[in-house]
Amino acid sequence: MKVHTLSVLVENKSGVLSRVAGMFSRRGFNIESLAVGTCEVPEMSRITITVHGDDTRIEQVKKQLNKLIDVIKVSDITYHEHVRRELALIKVVANPGSSRAEVMQIADTFRAQIIDVGAKTLILQVVGPPEKIDALEKLLRQYGVKELVRTGMIAALRGSKTTAGD
Template identity: 40%
Template sequence: MWAILTLLVENKPGILFKVTHLFRSRNFNIDSISVGVTDNPEYSRMTITTYGDEKQVEQIVKQLDKMIDTLEVRHLDEHKTVYRELSIFKIKLGNANDSMEVNKLANAYGGKIHDVRKDSMMVELTATPDQIRAFEELVKPFGIIDVARTGVAALQRSGA
């Protein structure tokens, strides 16, 4: 199962290492991780996505919750959460028709076009990881030169 974990942690050096070390020491993989300072500069929010069965995810949540620098750990329900990832694709263009087709695909996914060249185009896409993978599959035939992804940012909906 895919899991979204969110941690509220003290904003101080070494906390990212401690969290990633905890995952590594338990042979648990991090699919994506994003970290940013909250509205209170003393705290940061980490959003980690990972795969594991229910027992594994429950165990990692318990272990993260025991860490001294951790104020809150939550396993978010993806159906009650707003989560997005930013990605930038550099796509190869063979001709003007390719440019129009990639542009149509980008618009269909709410993407923004940047840096259009004769032989390439950059598309910025903010979406769920599934939507990003779907877009990636659609543009693969054109040729993907490069991809950059940020990792998931997530917040639980109000009342959830």
């Protein structure tokens, strides 16, 4: 079992996301994370999906994705050199005079930005691979995480190669 990162190029049409998500749920494939957005070609979108499974199962996931008419290209970049990033917003309890300084110090260590300062809370913005966000969240839990918002992971191949294949 391994977590695979799939970069999927799709038509930018209504219903595409539900076709992709529906295929995963009805065939019993579990999505760990999914992020969708526009891409370098205006009429297409790129979906980054992380999915758990052994090689046979991942092969089946890729083939079933490819069968969807609105899916243009499926790239499994797991075994290729790539960068992975996710963004998270973490609203953490940080009362002045008590934990605020410690939270700010942790933020600094993780190179997280403080993007909102409230009376009793701070919002941290952190960017990195999902494991880094997991680690930061775990550390901040002792102060009280009031809200955690994650974008889902996105990924790109290193160097001049692209997942569009040209």
